[in-house]
Structure formats: structure tokens, C-alpha cells
Amino acid sequence: MSAQKFTGTSSYIVTDDLMMAVNAAVTLQRPILIKGEPGTGKTQLAIEVARSLDRPLHEWHIKSTTKAQQGLYEYDAVARLRDSQLGDPRVHDIANYIIRGNVWDAFDCDVPTVLLIDEIDKADIEFPNDLLRELDRMEFFVYETKQLIKARHRPIIIITSNNEKELPDAFLRRCFFHYIKFPDKKTMQKIVDVHFPGLKKALLKESLEAFYKVRDVPGLKKKPSTSELLDWIKLLLAEDIPPEALRENASGKALPPLYGALLKNEQDVHLFEKLIFLDRRSRSQ
Numbered sequence: 001m002s003a004q005k006f007t008g009t010s011s012y013i014v015t016d017d018l019m020m021a022v023n024a025a026v027t028l029q030r031p032i033l034i035k036g037e038p039g040t041g042k043t044q045l046a047i048e049v050a051r052s053l054d055r056p057l058h059e060w061h062i063k064s065t066t067k068a069q070q071g072l073y074e075y076d077a078v079a080r081l082r083d084s085q086l087g088d089p090r091v092h093d094i095a096n097y098i099i100r101g102n103v104w105d106a107f108d109c110d111v112p113t114v115l116l117i118d119e120i121d122k123a124d125i126e127f128p129n130d131l132l133r134e135l136d137r138m139e140f141f142v143y144e145t146k147q148l149i150k151a152r153h154r155p156i157i158i159i160t161s162n163n164e165k166e167l168p169d170a171f172l173r174r175c176f177f178h179y180i181k182f183p184d185k186k187t188m189q190k191i192v193d194v195h196f197p198g199l200k201k202a203l204l205k206e207s208l209e210a211f212y213k214v215r216d217v218p219g220l221k222k223k224p225s226t227s228e229l230l231d232w233i234k235l236l237l238a239e240d241i242p243p244e245a246l247r248e249n250a251s252g253k254a255l256p257p258l259y260g261a262l263l264k265n266e267q268d269v270h271l272f273e274k275l276i277f278l279d280r281r282s283r284s285q
Helices: 016-028 042-053 068-072 077-085 102-107 129-137 169-173 185-195 201-215 226-238 266-284
Strands: 032-036 057-061 073-075 098-100 114-118 139-142 147-150 156-161 176-180
Touching (some): 016 032, 016 156, 016 176, 032 042, 042 057, 042 114, 057 102, 068 073, 068 102, 068 129, 102 114, 102 147, 129 169, 201 226
Parallel strands (some): 057 114, 114 156
Antiparallel strands (some): 073 098, 139 147
């Protein structure tokens, strides 16, 4: 087992508790299940762990139609039937029609790897249970070729979830769990500094104040995330928006400039406008 420890990277701000969680999962040789709001860096974590430990990364992005078997391998029976009709000699070796999945690639690597199973909650409810044995034993059987595929090195397995559906208890028991809390202002400032190292302090201060003010509006359908804050700051710089324009009532508008980077549906825009209108009216009385 590698003695390497994940300590973050220059491009990814990691909290102490997240760092400890990753290293605990590695020590226990269990997958780490990462939950948190969309945009809090769950997927990026796997990329940064691989970069930090200098390991190859295998990414398996789950969709609603994804089956667990696809991560192991698929047998392309249609291609074999077509080739048999065309008289292709490849048809005599069934191995020519076995398509390796991301789990197989991670297991078969010459060096330890990082395997990302991204947004596992998008798949069918049985999807996690269908992977229990393979992730536990680090092996699976290819019935068509009668091969037993064993992991050469146990990969670091990072599984992300957006909480769209509950995961089975049997699966949860086999994982080390960590919830990425939304960054506080101090942590967020460090994140912004990484992406915009030359950002003027006044603009940084006002943009963070405005951003958290939007997030704190009660009843928002979708709160803006870290990635949306970074997009917003990029636009503020591109349009040369001064810090003064971000201060409450400075521009005479109810919404921050370029608010479309932060608010992503009309209900939230209307709610924000209504609350600010009510706030202004109460102050004028």
C-alpha cells in the first residue's frame, strides 16, 4: 500500500477534513463517497487526487441509462453477428468483441490508479449493489472468455453523488463517507485567489459580499455555486465592472450586474427582485 498522502494541489483548495477523509479511505482501502452541492468540486477532487499522487485517472461518468456491467465490460454480439455474415475471420475469437470498461482499465493498469465513478445517484437504484462484489474483491469474471480479471493494484475509488436518490445501505457500509460543505468566505477567498491571483482586493471583497448575499436569499430554487461565482468574476473582469457597482443600491438596480451567471431560473430572479423591493420599501417607511 502506498505511503503517499493527499495534501491538495496548487490549483485545488482542500480543507483539512476533506484531506483527512481521502487519506482515511486510502488507509481503509475503501471507496470514498463524496456528497455535496453541485459545483463544490466533487468531480474535480478525483482529478486533483490523481494529479497530487501522480496516478493515472480513469473517469466513469454515470447517466440515467448506465448499467453497472458497462463499467466492467460489454459483449458486442451485434458486431460479431455482422462479421459472421461478412465472413470476417475475427468472428472465431469472441475476445475480439469484448469491450473493456473503465473499471477493467483501472484494474489492469501497471501502476496504481484513481477511479472516478461520477454521479452514481443518476443510475438505477440497483446500480450500486451490482458493483458491490467487484469493488469489494477487486475482481470480476468475464463469462464469454472465461477470464478472471483481478486488480493489479487497488485503485483509489472516488464516488460522487448529488443526492438525487438514496443509495442502498449495503453499498454505503462499504464506503468511507464525506460531505463537502459549501465553502465559507475565508475558504472561498482562497479558491478565488487560485483562479484570479491578480484580482484587486476591493473587487474580491465586493463580489464575495454580493455572492453570499444572493446565496442567503431564503427560498431560492437553486443557490449559485463556486463554479458560478468564478464565472461571474470572470465576466466582471471582462466587462471592467467597478467594485462600487456591486454594492447594494449603488447602481439603482435590484440585481447584481451580470446576474445571469448566478441566478439560473426566472423564479429565483423574481424572488430576488421581490425581496429587495420589500426591503427597500421597509427602509423608506
